[in-house]
Amino acid sequence: MAPDNLSELQERAGQNESRYRNLNERMEPHNAVHVWVDPPMPDWICECASRECMTPVRLTLPEYEAVRAEPTHFLVVPNDEHLSLAVEHVVVRNERYWVVEKFGEAAEVSEELDPRSES
16 A cells, blocks of 8 residues: 555544544433443444444443543444554453554544544
């Protein structure tokens, strides 16, 4: 893959995953009121690079906040099909979700688009 194609892939992945992160951020207040299990474990949307993926992922609110603490971290379904190894690597694996960390240009785009950043 030519370097400019890799750069384009990284930028697109950062934008796609940031779009899902923003959706999850808007869902957080709604998810905070669901207490049907203890601890509450609402559904979030997989933040993989696929534009078509809307697979639910279950995390507690503290788990979700831990992912959001890093602007380059995203939650994905625990399955290799939801990874884009050209732009990210897995930093947390468990049976309900994985956390991936962006690198390179995808990380830069993710940081720029982070809704929690103080830009």
